[in-house]
Amino acid sequence: MTQLNLVDSFKEFKEFKNIDREVMMGILEDVFRAMILKKYGDDSNFDIIINPEKGDLEIWRNRTIVADGAVEDENEEIALSEALKIEDDFEEGEEVSEEIKLESFGRRNVLSLRQNLAGRIMDLEKDAIYQKYKERVGEVVSAEVYQIWKREILLVDDEDNEVVMPRENQIPGDFFKKGDTIRAVVSAVEMKNNNPRIVLSRTAPEFLERLFEQEVPEIYDGLITIKRVVRAPGERAKVAVESYDERVDPVGACVGMKGSRIHSIVRELKNENIDVINFTENEQLLVTRALSPAKITTIELNEETREAKVFLKADQVSLAIGKGGNNIKLAGLLTNYEIDVYRDEEDGTDDVELKEFSDEIDAWILDEFVKIGLETARSVLNRDEDFLVNRTDLELETIREVVKILKDELS
Secondary structure (H helix, E strand, C coil), X not given: CHHHHHHHHHHHHHHCCCCCHHHHHHHHHHHHHHHHHHHHCCCCCEEEEEECCCCEEEEEEEEEEECCCCCCCCCCEEEHHHHHHHCCCCCCCCEXXXXXXXXXXXXXXXXXXXXXXXXHHHHHXXXXXXXXXXXXXXXXXXXXXXXXCCCEEEEECCCCCEEEEEHHHCCCCCCCCCCCEEEEEEEEEEEECCEEEEEEECCCHHHHHHHHHHHCHHHHCCCEEEEEEEEECCCEEEEEEEECCCCCCHHHHHHCHHHHHHHHHHHHCCCCEEEEEECCCCHHHHHHHHCCCCCEEEEEEECCCCEEEEEECHHHHHHHHCHHHHHHHXXXXXXXXXXXXXXXXXXXXXXXXXXXXXXXXXXXXXXXXXHCCCCEHHHHHCCCHHHHHHHCCCCHHHHHHHHHHHHHHHC
């Protein structure tokens, strides 16, 4: 009965793939020696033979044969008459090995040993998982959705280890159901209540960086280096890249023929717009590139305060700021500058925002211009009629009426 219980423990032990065989054998011997020490007070004269793969266990006690009545330590010595019961040709001074059955330790001790063994195994397995993922922080892993909770998702990896992805680490457009396989980067590994907690993220800049390494061979081979990555997850991202080979265009290599390389990354990130720019040590040029797609007229940099004043034409201001201010925010993070945008004085000293014409022009008409990035009167007037007709849902006659009102105001 007790032997069978321990065999079951060995089989459980064998299933833990992360545990080294030598470590496993050491733990098994330690547990058994602790039980021997508890009963006999000394374990130095015991041999333990373990085969965890088969579940075999043998405990042998070695004692020296002494004359009858001369036994001083029953654990170390055995009377000749007792030794002859084991084998009939023993003599004084010889050493006899006797197998100790598990049953002799008592049922309670054996159950306690089993619990101790199971606890040691579990602790070792937890530590092995922790160490394994600690070395993989920043790497992309695949895991299957097992359970969806309000604040996080529970997933299992290919070895059935549990990992989690908090809601804040998910892209706003992410929608998963049980059984889905997802990719994410290992962002943190910690021990919580003596259990390893592996946290995944799809919003970390490292996730986008790893995706580029997978899709762009030149990055993986070291010809192109990703210098900086900033993200507004699900909305926009900016990636600064640099090539160490003059023959390789870093931006073109990352985007691919007709966007073939970057499209798969965009799909993985739920249509996150990705701006790939050529990195440079020239900070003025870097700020200019970071504010793409806006075209800048002039820049004033203060390297001490890390402030940048950027002057643009009126129709470029909205492009520089971007939807929800994401473009200018990310450009600031990428360049480490606090960027302020100003309209170019030569371009629009008397410019007026379109919302100021709400008394004369219907709001839905003004919205058509705002939708295409035209938020001021002069930005509309700088566009020809064909452009406005093609880009808005307005009739030519309506556009002409709007243009006349705007011109009258600015004249």
